Amino acid sequence: MKEAKxxxxxxxxxxxxxxxxFGAFVEHLGRCVYGGLYEPGHPSADEHGFRKDVxxxxxxxxxTIIRYPGGNFVSGxxxxxxxxPVENRPRRLDLAWMxxxxxxxxxxxxxxxxxxxxxxPMMAVNLGTRGPDDARRLLEYCNFPGGTELSDLxxxxxxxxxxxxxxxxxxxxxxxxxxxxxxxxWEYGRIASEAAKLMKWIDPTIELAACGSSSxxxxxxxxxxxxxLEHSFDHVEYISLxxxxxxxxxDTPAFLASPDLMDSFxxxxxxxxxxxxxxxxxxxxxxxxxxxxxxxxxxxxxxxGRVKLGWPVAPQILEEIYxxxxxxxFGGACISLLNHxxxxxxxxxxxxxxxxxxxxxxxxxxxxxxxxFYPFKDMSTLGRGTVLQTKVVSPTYETxxxxxRGTSDxxxxxxxxxxxxxxxxxNRDEDCITIFALNRSxxxxxxxxxxxxxxxxxxxxxxxQLRNDDxxxxxxxxxxxxxxxxxxxxxxxxxxxxxxxxxxxxWNVIRLGVQKQ
Numbered sequence: 446m447k448e449a450k451x452x453x454x455x456x457x458x459x460x461x462x463x464x465x466x467f468g469a470f471v472e473h474l475g476r477c478v479y480g481g482l483y484e485p486g487h488p489s490a491d492e493h494g495f496r497k498d499v500x501x502x503x504x505x506x507x508x509t510i511i512r513y514p515g516g517n518f519v520s521g522x523x524x525x526x527x528x529x530p531v532e533n534r535p536r537r538l539d540l541a542w543m544x545x546x547x548x549x550x551x552x553x554x555x556x557x558x559x560x561x562x563x564x565x566p567m568m569a570v571n572l573g574t575r576g577p578d579d580a581r582r583l584l585e586y587c588n589f590p591g592g593t594e595l596s597d598l599x600x601x602x603x604x605x606x607x608x609x610x611x612x613x614x615x616x617x618x619x620x621x622x623x624x625x626x627x628x629x630x631w632e633y634g635r636i637a638s639e640a641a642k643l644m645k646w647i648d649p650t651i652e653l654a655a656c657g658s659s660s661x662x663x664x665x666x667x668x669x670x671x672x673x674l675e676h677s678f679d680h681v682e683y684i685s686l687x688x689x690x691x692x693x694x695x696d697t698p699a700f701l702a703s704p705d706l707m708d709s710f711x712x713x714x715x716x717x718x719x720x721x722x723x724x725x726x727x728x729x730x731x732x733x734x735x736x737x738x739x740x741x742x743x744x745x746x747x748x749x750g751r752v753k754l755g756w757p758v759a760p761q762i763l764e765e766i767y768x769x770x771x772x773x774x775f776g777g778a779c780i781s782l783l784n785h786x787x788x789x790x791x792x793x794x795x796x797x798x799x800x801x802x803x804x805x806x807x808x809x810x811x812x813x814x815x816x817x818f819y820p821f822k823d824m825s826t827l828g829r830g831t832v833l834q835t836k837v838v839s840p841t842y843e844t845x846x847x848x849x850r851g852t853s854d855x856x857x858x859x860x861x862x863x864x865x866x867x868x869x870x871x872n873r874d875e876d877c878i879t880i881f882a883l884n885r886s887x888x889x890x891x892x893x894x895x896x897x898x899x900x901x902x903x904x905x906x907x908x909x910q911l912r913n914d915d916x917x918x919x920x921x922x923x924x925x926x927x928x929x930x931x932x933x934x935x936x937x938x939x940x941x942x943x944x945x946x947x948x949x950x951x952w953n954v955i956r957l958g959v960q961k962q
Contacts, residue, residue: 455899520573527551
């Protein structure tokens with residue numbers, strides 16, 4: 446058995462978690478919308494065509510904000526196609542996913558769905574094939590009360606009150622050659638800055654995220670953020686970043702170490718943003734919107750996983766089936782986000798239903814939870830509060846992570862990777878502490894001793910784990926509970942000392958009640 450020690454102190458914190466840290470993503474991609482959250486005629490569909498079984502799972506999952514409508518899709522999207530009488534809406538070829546978009550679900554339907562799910566909407570504007578003028582027109586349609594052409598158009602469509610969308614993304618992955626109308630950093634920075642100006646002149650209460658690099662491996666990473674923020678610094682509150690963890694190399698230890706590179710990515714983007722601020726002698730701090738993150742590799746590089754011939758409607762693409770080891774790497778990413786709550790104020794799990802998603806459905810049939818559902822649920826429901834600093838002393842290992850980009854063969858040597866990855870959140874309102882702990886050892890249990898300073902009367906309220914002897918095990922329609930949380934037995938407390946035995950390759954959550962101070 447390996448041994449690890451964790452020191453936690455009430456007086457040493459990172460930051461309060463922002464509610465938007467626990468977001469997700471809905472794109473017009475595959476069966477995410479059609480056959481996923483929206484399926485008129487389904488036995489569980491409500492009067493809007495929303496699947497109530499999916500809504501129940503979304504509420505259980507606990508996302509707080511949903512990014513829409515893309516993603517790659519938004520870079521060719523005309524928002525006007527998705528509003529007004531459904532029978533008058535055009536069918537369009539979607540060049541992002543080589544499918545046909547019927548436009549029967551659009552902006553107003555999304556707003557109604559968000560209300561039904563109890564989540565905040567996050568809207569993205571098209572800065573690919575369109576520009577600043579179209580962005581401000583969409584904002585006026587959504588947020589202006591009435592008395593203008595576009596606000597009255599919304600009212601004529603049946604939505605009398607404004608949607609009051611407060612968080613907006615200025616395009617998507619505009620550094621990527623796969624994007625419709627890719628731009629250089631200079632081109633995008635200018636367009637994003639002008640769109641931001643126009644949008645805030647209409648509604649100065651909104652918050653805006655500029656596009657950062659599509660991944661840490663982009664050849665323009667670093668210079669892209671620097672140039673974009675030089676243009677848009679005064680007009681935006683956030684810079685975005687995207688990461689998809691992979692196991693292309695079929696190397697589980699490296700895969701489970703990969704969330705540590707997510708930590709590096711965050712810290713590098715923070716450094717670049719603060720350098721731009723320093724050059725301006727500005728006290729303003731640009732926050733981070735990690736608005737695409739997940740595990741994704743099986744359906745990513747092979748064309749048959751991404752595209753179906755014949756321009757179909759809602760094709761079965763990007764339907765990643767997640768196993769136990771995927772859930773472990775995913776849990777590590779959750780910990781990385783929590784531990785950077787001082788600067789990552791918004792994050793979106795990509796996506797929500799069917800396409801690289803925690804929720805799967807059968808069109809016309811049932812819905813069920815994928816393995817990654819559970820770590821996200823733990824983070825979103827138990828991660829609200831103040832993230833505390835942790836000092837971790839753990840055995841380590843060395844590995845090399847493989848992360849290809851195009852024709853490049855990128856390998857990242859990683860030394861001194863701790864077997865224990867941990868985050869701790871103190872919820873003052875509920876008088877509790879939650880320890881999120883990932884044991885990355887594949888063959889050894891980990892004895893974790895935590896010294897929890899500054900809290901009195903510690904008691905175990907709940908302790909559970911997610912693990913399976915078979916790291917390839919998955920949840921399916923016929924066996925939806927193969928992977929699910931189980932009690933973590935034997936958590937012991939002596940005063941300020943908490944001891945737990947973490948099974949090999951396991952995600953663990955320990956919730957401790959504390960006395961009020």
